[in-house]
Amino acid sequence: xxxxxxxxxxxxxxxxxxxxxxxxxxxxxxxxxxxxxxxxxxxxxxxxxxxxxxxxxxxxxxxxxxxxxxxxxxxxxxxxxxxxxxxxxxxxxxxxxxxxxxxxxxxxxxxxxxxxxxxxxxxxxxxxxxxxxxxxxxxxxxxxxxxxxxxxxxxxxxxxxxxxxxxxxxxxxxxxxxxxxxxxxxxxxxxxxxxx
Numbered sequence: 001x002x003x004x005x006x007x008x009x010x011x012x013x014x015x016x017x018x019x020x021x022x023x024x025x026x027x028x029x030x031x032x033x034x035x036x037x038x039x040x041x042x043x044x045x046x047x048x049x050x051x052x053x054x055x056x057x058x059x060x061x062x063x064x065x066x067x068x069x070x071x072x073x074x075x076x077x078x079x080x081x082x083x084x085x086x087x088x089x090x091x092x093x094x095x096x097x098x099x100x101x102x103x104x105x106x107x108x109x110x111x112x113x114x115x116x117x118x119x120x121x122x123x124x125x126x127x128x129x130x131x132x133x134x135x136x137x138x139x140x141x142x143x144x145x146x147x148x149x150x151x152x153x154x155x156x157x158x159x160x161x162x163x164x165x166x167x168x169x170x171x172x173x174x175x176x177x178x179x180x181x182x183x184x185x186x187x188x189x190x191x192x193x194x195x196x
Contacts, residue, residue: 003088006068007051008042013069014058015040029057030124048090052123059129061164061184063109066099076103093119095170111182115143120171125164131187132164141178144171154180 015025015036022040026033031053038044039054046054048062055062066086080102087098093116100110136145137159145152148166162168164184172178 002042003066003086004045005042006086007046007065007088008040010065010067010069011036011054011058012040014060014064018058020058025054025057029053031057045091047092048095048121049092049123052125056125061109061132061186063099063101063111063182063184066097068103076105078102078104090121093121095119095121107185107187109184109186111184112139113180113182115141115170115172115178115180117172117175117177120169122167122169124167126166129189131189133161133185133187134164135159135161135183137181137183139179139181141172141176141180142174143178143180144173145169146171 015022018025020028022033022036025031025036029036031050035044035046035050036054039046039050051065052062055065066088068086080100085098085100087096089096095116096114098112100112101108136143136154138154138156140156142156143154145154145160146167146169147160147162148168152160154160
């Protein structure tokens with residue numbers, strides 16, 4: 001399945017599951033109704049920033065938007081062959097993300113990212129209806145990350161952990177590509193905290 005069609009199907013599925021209209025998702029995400037409509041029809045190549053806004057509004061990880069919604073989790077294979085792993089390129093920065101995790105639902109999601117030299121991506125991440133923890137492990141190269149107000153420089157072998165509840169900026173300040181692994185875990189919030 002074409003990656004834009006996969007994203008289209010997944011966004012539509014998640015929106016329906018939440019019972020959100022296009023207008024509701026637009027209001028919650030800050031992404032225009034027309035843009036969401038184009039994405040859901042597979043007629044748009046959304047940027048990483050737009051996808052993150054939709055993921056936040058839908059209370060899922062960005063990686064979840066690349067899952068294959070056609071295969072029920074109950075019959076999904078616990079194996080994800082390299083040739084079957086969805087690969088997506090951000091049309092603005094050119095960064096390439098590969099979802100490594102199998103379609104079988106797991107609380108852990110793994111993503112490999114290749115980040116071009118001199119590029120930056122900013123996520124306006126805010127609190128969600130689930131607690132999402134992320135670790136970034138540098139495989140090669142250098143990345144600078146700003147998590148909320150705190151700035152970090154990651155070099156090969158370094159690993160940074162964070163909660164996805166504040167703005168995050170990824171930047172490759174060098175002339176060489178960087179490659180890193182992202183591991184995500186989602187923990188549902190207690191019902192009282194969600195409603196409070």
